Amino acid sequence: NAGVMQNPRHLVRRRGQEARLRCSPMKGHSHVYWYRQLPEEGLKFMVYLQKENIIDESGMPKERFSAEFPKEGPSILRIQQVVRGDSAAYFCASSPRDGYQETQYFGPGTRLLVL
Amino acid sequence: GDSVTQMEGPVTLSEEAFLTINCTYTATGYPSLFWYVQYPGEGLQLLLKATKADDKGSNKGFEATYRKETTSFHLEKGSVQVSDSAVYFCALILGRGYQKVTFGIGTKLQVIP
Numbered sequence: 001n002a003g004v005m006q007n008p009r010h011l012v013r014r015r016g017q018e019a020r021l022r023c024s025p026m027k028g029h030s031h032v033y034w035y036r037q038l039p040e041e042g043l044k045f046m047v048y049l050q051k052e053n054i055i056d057e058s059g060m061p062k063e064r065f066s067a068e069f070p071k072e073g074p075s076i077l078r079i080q081q082v083v084r085g086d087s088a089a090y091f092c093a094s095s096p097r098d099g100y101q102e103t104q105y106f107g108p109g110t111r112l113l114v115l
Numbered sequence: 116g117d118s119v120t121q122m123e124g125p126v127t128l129s130e131e132a133f134l135t136i137n138c139t140y141t142a143t144g145y146p147s148l149f150w151y152v153q154y155p156g157e158g159l160q161l162l163l164k165a166t167k168a169d170d171k172g173s174n175k176g177f178e179a180t181y182r183k184e185t186t187s188f189h190l191e192k193g194s195v196q197v198s199d200s201a202v203y204f205c206a207l208i209l210g211r212g213y214q215k216v217t218f219g220i221g222t223k224l225q226v227i228p
Contacts, residue, residue, distance in 0.1 A: 004158060035216075042119070042204065042218035043159075056215065091158065093216075104216065106151075106158035 002027070004094050004107035005074075012113045019079040019086070021110045025094030032075045033104060034060075034067060037089040049075060082114045117142045121205045121219035128195055128226050136190040136222050138179075138205035146207035148172075148181055148188040149216070153202045162190075162203070195226045 005024040013019050025032050030051050035043040045059040049069035060067065064082075069075040079086055089111050093104040121138045128134060140146065147166040151159040163172030168183035177192045188205060205219040 006158075033216075035218075040220070042220040043216070045215050045217070048215065093159075103161050106160070108156065108158040 004092060004105050006090075006092050006107035006110050008110060009108060010111045010113070012115065013082050014115050015083055016081050019082050019112055019114075021077040021079075021090050021092075021112070023075040023077070023092030023094075023107060025075070025092075026096075026105055029094035029096050029105070031095045031097065032069050033093040033095075034075075034077050035091045035093065037091065037109075039088070043091060046077075079112075082112075084114050087112055087114045117146070117207060117209060117217045119205050119207055119217055119219035121203075121222055123220070124202075124223040126222060126224050128224070130197055130226055130228050131194045132226075134190070134192040134195045134199075134224070136203055136205075136224070138188045138190065138219060140186050140188065140205075140207050142186075142207060142209060144209050145183075146209050148179070149206040149208070150177070150179055150188070150190050151204040151206060151218075153204065153221070155201070159204065195224070197226045197228055200224055200226045 007022050032049045034046040036046050037043045047060045047067045048056040052071050064080045066078045089109045091109045092107045095104050118141045149164045150162040152162045153159045163174040165172040165181035171180045179188050179190045202221045202223045204221045206216050
């Protein structure tokens with residue numbers, strides 16, 4: 001059973017461009033979480049999605065950031081008009097169900113660098 | 116709000132040395148506590164967890180005890196190996212219908228032969 005897949009692993013963008021980060025959860029998992037790790041900081045929760053639904057986006061900036069988890073295909077975190085402050089590692093995690101007892105399985109992350 | 120504070124690294128130890136990585140938390144309720152480990156180039160893996168006061172989580176020779184009175188969850192290992200070199204994250208979840216993990220900053224451990 002393949003783990004959580006994220007691509008690309010590294011992404012370089014110039015200011016003003018768009019960044020698209022993909023996350024394929026583990027097989028059978030319908031719950032996806034996105035986290036961001038800024039330099040010298042811990043991981044911070046951004047958004048929690050179930051198939052076709054955003055459940056909690058309280059950690060996601062209101063502007064330029066959006067996330068989706070369609071019925072088919074990977075979850076996408078989209079950052080429009082990137083700025084240097086968006087440079088970070090973005091991690092995706094999945095779980096088979098909700099509930100605080102469920103273990104989250106993390107992907108290897110996408111390192112975004114904005115020039 | 117909820118937060119986790121862990122000792123800053125990097126921590127450098129010789130093989131077979133004793134390891135302690137301190138972690139304290141602030142939470143408005145009664146959280147579940149976790150240690151995650153991230154090996155170079157990989158995602159985070161759950162190392163151990165404890166869901167209530169005085170519980171001890173253990174895995175791969177690592178252990179941590181949930182201390183409610185000191186709001187701590189320190190990670191320990193009696194004899195580290197080079198293969199333990201990684202970044203260790205302390206984390207908490209407050210019981211809700213779903214998980215929303217709050218992480219510490221991470222402590223990098225380097226074990227030298």
